[in-house]
Ligand SMILES: Nc1nc2c(ncn2[C@@H]2O[C@H](COP(=O)(O)OP(=O)(O)OP(=O)(O)O)[C@@H](O)[C@H]2O)c(=O)[nH]1
């Protein structure tokens with residue numbers, strides 16, 4: 140009896156999200172403080188790639204109907220209306236959407252309504268609309284001549300393959316699929332997919348931009364369209380909608396990317412420069428997803444700066460968070476290399492800079508030649524001046540800005556540099 144009472148109590152306690160104090164005789168019913176955990180869960184749930192099957196809705200069937208004369212039973216003529224068109228499967232870009240986690244695996248338009256008597260056309264099926272973040276690239280799988288079916292594509296190696304650039308001769312050795320990719324010249328695949336032929340059908344970078352993944356089917360004709368003869372008593376069924384297999388891949392849209400080893404102080408710097416509030420912590424990989432911040436410019440426009448998760452040696456081979464975030468670097472027009480000059484992690488700042496540039500270049504050739512500057516952080520800590528001097532020598536011809544994001548010393552110069560970049564995109568080259 141006592142055991143049962145204890146169980147009931149525990150059950151209720153869990154439901155009401157209360158917590159127990161260390162003193163077993165007293166139970167605190169204060170709600171759990173879950174904010175930090177929620178933020179961590181949100182980061183973990185961040186999804187920046189999604190496989191979606193899109194199906195347009197079935198068209199409604201046409202109607203068989205005959206008009207009748209007043210009270211008599213004599214037929215006056217066929218008047219059955221057409222069925223309504225099936226709904227489309229659509230995605231639309233929205234700045235407030237942060238990831239692809241909310242997208243369902245199956246996006247299916249609604250069925251069109253059947254036609255009615257007196258020539259009434261059935262209403263259109265409802266569109267299935269999913270919102271995606273700005274910067275979503277839409278890949279569509281193409282059927283091969285050999286009849287390869289989309290469902291046999293192996294997704295187990297997602298995030299592990301080497302980069303596949305446009306017009307790339309990706310020698311992953313899977314014979315036919317690679318050949319067909321090269322044959323079309325512009326074809327390529329979503330990163331990490333080893334098989335199948337894929338093409339980019341849309342790149343949604345502007346608010347409200349939409350892409351119809353699968354159009355709804357046509358509604359069937361009613362007998363009004365075939366009013367004479369035998370056919371007057373027939374109707375057409377609705378047609379099925381289009382179908383397609385898609386991969387949605389998010390590549391953040393930012394003008395400037397903050398690139399650095401874990402713990403270098405990227406998030407702290409973004410906090411100091413903009414109104415963004417990324418999480419800061421004294422441990423590696425505090426930031427698990429790209430964070431965007433806007434920096435106001437003197438001319439009233441703004442520049443978007445992305446805080447990218449920490450990059451480590453071997454990231455281009457998918458070490459650390461690897462390709463999951465390197466993908467977000469691709470679109471940045473310029474980079475700020477963030478290096479810690481306090482040598483807190485015993486990595487020399489100039490070595491860190493070499494690692495960062497090398498990883499970018501290994502990931503996508505040409506990336507490290509984009510306009511860039513260096514930010515030496517944590518200058519408030521002791522014994523940083525010698526390291527800073529050597530860094531300036533070794534980083535040439537890149538400019539080096541010394542800052543303490545904590546005390547905000549030197550952050551105005553960084554903001555001015557970003558402002559200057561916006562006016563003249565080759566400003567730092
Ligand atoms: N003294 C000092 N500490 C700093 C400065 N900038 C950052 N820190 C500290 O360095 C630690 C890491 O800072 P973050 O901003 O989280 O570093 P991060 O580069 O974003 O790290 P990841 O997200 O893990 O890659 C935190 O404990 C910060 O308080 C600085 O200018 N001076």
Ligand SMILES: [Mg+2]
Pocket residue numbers: 405406407417418419425426446448
């Ligand atoms: Mg961070």
